[in-house]
Amino acid sequence: MSEATTAVSPPKPAYRSRLLAEALGTLVLVFGGVGTAIFAAGFKNGVGGLNVGFLGVALAFGLTVLVGVYAFGPISGGYFNPAIALGMAAAGRIPWRDVPGYIVAQFVGGIIGSSLLFWIASDGPKGFLHKTVASGFASNGYGExxxxxxxxxxxxxxxxxxxxxxxxxxxxxxxxxASPGFAGLAIGLTLTLIHLIAIPVDNTSVNPARSLAAAIYGGPDNLAQVWLFLIFPSIGGLLAGFTFKPMMGGIAKARSSLS
Known part of the structure; x- marks a missing residue:
């Protein structure tokens, strides 16, 4: 028998552990990103105004997903987004059988995150909760x-x-x-860029769980529009997953032909 050893992949975490990680990561994403939009983007002080604006909200979403990827990514993959779970399955990176549980966990985590924000807002200054809900609770939307x-x-x-x-x-x-260890940074910066582009258009979704989590506290008008932010990010994720898989296959063939 050869003395050479082969690398052994670490055991995959249990499915329930992965679901818990996805729920917690989505909670952190909603709490950090939506929370910044609610509490800091329109903050006013006694001097004449101090707030983080669109740039701060974009950075908050990027930073929260970066934290989540490094904290929970080793357990579940760190998706925190139904559109990402669908796209990763379409790309052949996770089995389709795992997707329904991931999506449910992500929606549950997101709703818990927004519920915690609602709870905090309810203990804010007089009129703060009413104003926050009336302004949409950082929901996504189109038109008015x-x-x-x-x-x-x-x-x-x-x-x-x-x-x-x-x-x-x-x-x-x-x-x-890819270079190992840099995924979280790349993903976080990409999400920041995406928010810088799309906040003026529709307050940026690219994540059905984030959209539903905010809309349930944003009032009936925002809830009536949430269908768009459930369907179209999912379409984008599936398109990317199905198109990226053949590209990676072509790269693998090119590398094998050079070896």
Whole structure:
């Protein structure tokens, strides 16, 4: 018998552990990103105004996903987003049988995150909760609910395109050909860029769990529009997953032919 040893993959965490990690990661994402939009983006002090604005909210979403990827990624993969779970399955990176549980866990984690934010807002200054809910609770929207007044078609297009871009970043940065250890940074910066582009259009979704979590506290009008932010990010994720898989196959063939 040869004395050479072969690398053994570490045991895969139990499915329930992965679901818990996805729920916690989505909770952190919603709590950090939506929480910044609610508490800091419109903050006013006694001097004349101090707030983080669009840039701060974009950075908050990027930083929270970066934290989540490094904290929970080793357990579940660190998706925290139904569109990402669908896209990763389409790309052949996770089995389809795991997707329904991941999606349920992500929605549950997101709703817990927004519920905690609602609880905190209810103990804020007089009128704060009413104002926060009346302004949409950082929900996604189009038409009169778009920060910049953009219509439904613009929201559909940008959600498909930017979710696909996000998925490409996730798949590419976590592939065997990528530099190890930098996936979280790449994914976090990509999400920051996406928010810088899309906040004026529809307050940026690219994540159905984030959208539903905010909309349930954003009032009936925002809840009535949430269907778009459930469907079109999912389409973008699936498109990216199905198109990235053959590209990676072509790269693998090219590498094998050179070896």
């Amino acid at each position: 609910h778009s920060p910049g007044g953009f219509g439904m078609g613009a929201a559909m297009i940008i959600e498909v395109i930017l979710t696909a871009v996000f998925l490409y970043s996730v798949i590419g940065s976590t592939s065997k050909l």
